[in-house]
Amino acid sequence: xxxxxxxxxxxxxxxxxxxxxxxxxxxxxxxxxxxxxxxxxxxxxxxxxxxxxxxxxxxxxxxxxxxxxxxxxxxxxxxxxxxxxxxxxxxxxxxxxxxxxxxxxxxxxxxxxxxxxxxxxxxxxxxxxxxxxxxxxxxxxxxxxxxxxxxxxxxxxxxxxxxxxxxxxxxxxxxxxxxxxxxxxxxxxxxxxxxxxxxxxxxxxxxxxxxxxxxxxxxxxxxxxxxxxxxxxxxxxxxxxxxxxxxxxxxxxxxxxxxxxxxxxxxxxxxxxxxxxxxxxxxxxxxxxxxxxxxxxxxxxxxxxxxxx
Amino acid sequence: xxxxxxxxxxxxxxxxxxxxxxxxxxxxxxxxxxxxxxxxxxxxxxxxxxxxxxxxxxxxxxxxxxxxxxxxxxxxxxxxxxxxxxxxxxxxxxxxxxxxxxxxxxxxxxxxxxxxxxxxxxxxxxxxxxxxxxxxxxxxxxxxxxxxxxxxxxxxxxxxxxxxxxxxxxxxxxxxxxxxxxxxxxxxxxxxxxxxxxxxxxxxxxxxxxxxxxxxxxxxxxxxxxxxxxxxxxxxxxxxxxxxxxxxxxxxxxxxxxxxxxxxxxxxxxxxxxxxxxxxxxxxxxxxxxxxxxxxxxxxxxxxxxxxxx
Numbered sequence: 001x002x003x004x005x006x007x008x009x010x011x012x013x014x015x016x017x018x019x020x021x022x023x024x025x026x027x028x029x030x031x032x033x034x035x036x037x038x039x040x041x042x043x044x045x046x047x048x049x050x051x052x053x054x055x056x057x058x059x060x061x062x063x064x065x066x067x068x069x070x071x072x073x074x075x076x077x078x079x080x081x082x083x084x085x086x087x088x089x090x091x092x093x094x095x096x097x098x099x100x101x102x103x104x105x106x107x108x109x110x111x112x113x114x115x116x117x118x119x120x121x122x123x124x125x126x127x128x129x130x131x132x133x134x135x136x137x138x139x140x141x142x143x144x145x146x147x148x149x150x151x152x153x154x155x156x157x158x159x160x161x162x163x164x165x166x167x168x169x170x171x172x173x174x175x176x177x178x179x180x181x182x183x184x185x186x187x188x189x190x191x192x193x194x195x196x197x198x199x200x201x202x203x204x205x206x207x208x209x210x211x212x213x214x215x216x217x218x219x220x221x222x223x224x225x226x227x228x229x230x231x232x233x234x235x236x237x238x239x240x241x242x243x244x245x246x247x248x249x250x251x252x253x254x255x256x257x258x259x260x261x262x263x264x265x266x267x268x269x270x271x272x273x274x275x276x277x278x279x280x281x282x283x284x285x286x287x288x289x290x291x292x293x294x295x296x297x298x299x300x301x302x303x304x305x306x307x308x309x
Numbered sequence: 310x311x312x313x314x315x316x317x318x319x320x321x322x323x324x325x326x327x328x329x330x331x332x333x334x335x336x337x338x339x340x341x342x343x344x345x346x347x348x349x350x351x352x353x354x355x356x357x358x359x360x361x362x363x364x365x366x367x368x369x370x371x372x373x374x375x376x377x378x379x380x381x382x383x384x385x386x387x388x389x390x391x392x393x394x395x396x397x398x399x400x401x402x403x404x405x406x407x408x409x410x411x412x413x414x415x416x417x418x419x420x421x422x423x424x425x426x427x428x429x430x431x432x433x434x435x436x437x438x439x440x441x442x443x444x445x446x447x448x449x450x451x452x453x454x455x456x457x458x459x460x461x462x463x464x465x466x467x468x469x470x471x472x473x474x475x476x477x478x479x480x481x482x483x484x485x486x487x488x489x490x491x492x493x494x495x496x497x498x499x500x501x502x503x504x505x506x507x508x509x510x511x512x513x514x515x516x517x518x519x520x521x522x523x524x525x526x527x528x529x530x531x532x533x534x535x536x537x538x539x540x541x542x543x544x545x546x547x548x549x550x551x552x553x554x555x556x557x558x559x560x561x562x563x564x565x566x567x568x569x570x571x572x573x574x575x576x577x578x579x580x581x582x583x584x585x586x587x588x589x590x591x592x593x594x595x596x597x598x599x600x601x602x603x604x605x606x607x608x609x610x611x612x613x614x615x616x617x618x619x
Contacts, residue, residue: 034407038428048446103342110339132603134528136570141353171349202328204335232436234531266535284442
């Protein structure tokens with residue numbers, strides 16, 4: 001190596017080193033640019049939503065938006081109260097969580113504490129297949145399979161209802177909750193379990209009283225992700241819950257969610273810059289603020305309950 | 310519990326028995342929770358296949374949607390989905406991998422790296438329909454790309470970017486540092502080390518992430534509805550190939566589009582049950598596509614985990 005270097009003309013050696021240096025810097029710059037694309041996306045999202053919403057709120061007062069109980073922007077007698085859409089969103093989300101949180105938590109505890117690694121390797125991907133199914137297919141399933149099934153039990157259930165949409169949505173988010181909770185529980189040190197067994201606790205007592213509390217911060221993140229998914233889910237509610245905005249907390253009724261409203265309006269021909277066009281951005285901004293609120297609350301909750309060991 | 314071993318009639322045995330019972334009950338409940346998920350999956354696929362199978366003929370793949378349900382097909386939908394996936398892959402995979410490499414190998418611990426990192430996490434939690442609103446405001450009206458295949462592909466690319474960034478980072482993190490040090494020791498520059506040594510090892514798992522991302526994109530409906538996907542298209546975009554020089558045409562990028570999930574949504578929302586059978590058939594095709602892609606990804610991950618022992 002030494003001789004080779006000596007034989008190289010000194011000047012060329014230096015310039016090739018500079019060239020290499022420049023090339024390295026260029027590559028780093030290109031990679032940095034690619035990495036900032038995510039920031040650009042976020043800025044673009046905020047800018048788009050806010051700028052169209054500002055135009056909207058110049059026509060409609062924020063007070064009416066937040067307090068009116070009617071959402072009829074496409075009627076001649078237009079009202080712009082977001083509450084009916086928010087109630088639809090919250091009810092479907094609540095039904096979905098009532099399914100997904102208990103089932104997801106139980107499944108996670110079972111997978112992490114009760115089965116052998118070999119069985120887990122088979123079951124976990126099986127459950128994760130649920131997350132891969134397109135939501136429009138879930139919508140079909142809710143509308144044409146679950147609703148007729150529920151109508152056998154509740155004969156007065158309308159064809160469009162939030163109950164079946166919420167139930168199916170719960171199944172959809174089940175794998176998100178079970179997978180992440182299971183990861184969090186498996187990250188709990190074995191020493192804690194051994195300590196618990198040494199005290200004579202059973203598997204169930206160890207799982208529920210030791211491992212679950214120890215993993216609670218990770219499990220809360222899973223729940224929060226589940227809430228975000230449910231709030232933002234679109235096609236299931238657009239197909240199965242009906243598209244009728246009304247202020248109700250009864251899951252057996254039909255209603256529109258924020259996302260379903262956006263889809264419904266987008267399907268029509270929207271003149272750019274019209275008030276109808278701006279409503280979907282105001283609705284979208286509400287949706288983002290709603291998920292953001294849940295995320296921040298979840299972040300503080302999981303910080304508050306974080307176990308340090 | 311520090312007393313001598315209890316006899317079978319003692320109160321301790323009762324406690325032990327009760328605990329054992331709870332133990333067993335809980336094991337059953339856990340198994341049932343999983344079964345609920347699995348059974349729903351089977352019911353869903355079963356219902357789709359039973360309803361849709363009779364409609365699945367070659368003609369179904371080769372005809373345009375129409376007024377007569379038994380003659381309607383998914384030609385424009387699967388062509389649209391394929392073209393859009395192509396655009397999405399071309400846009401998302403290089404940018405995603407590049408961001409992942411920057412964040413994992415180059416980024417110093419400073420505010421910019423933190424900001425990008427928090428952003429990627431937040432973007433992954435943004436509802437997909439919001440990407441549709443972004444695309445409507447930005448791509449369709451600000452950049453004047455129109456309600457086209459290009460717009461749709463870019464929208465889905467933004468949507469799956471976080472997935473690709475996160476999996477790229479995880480793949481790079483899994484490669485031991487000794488490999489990097491070995492490359493440096495031989496005089497490699499940073500980029501030579503990454504390009505010649507780290508990336509080849511990471512390719513498999515990065516590919517897994519890209520496939521999972523694309524499988525998600527192929528099923529996305531809402532963001533494409535907001536940017537004006539048409540529900541009824543009885544023509545195909547221009548062919549990307551032509552007979553004279555330069556043999557490639559980019560007109561198809563500007564064509565209006567429909568995709569598989571939107572075609573299915575259209576058929577589900579028709580009151581005519583005949584059309585709902587078509588929806589089931591389209592659902593079988595759609596689920597087949599996503600399950601195959603997810604299956605490949607799961608298989609790849611499984612193989613990779615067994616293949617390399619550091």
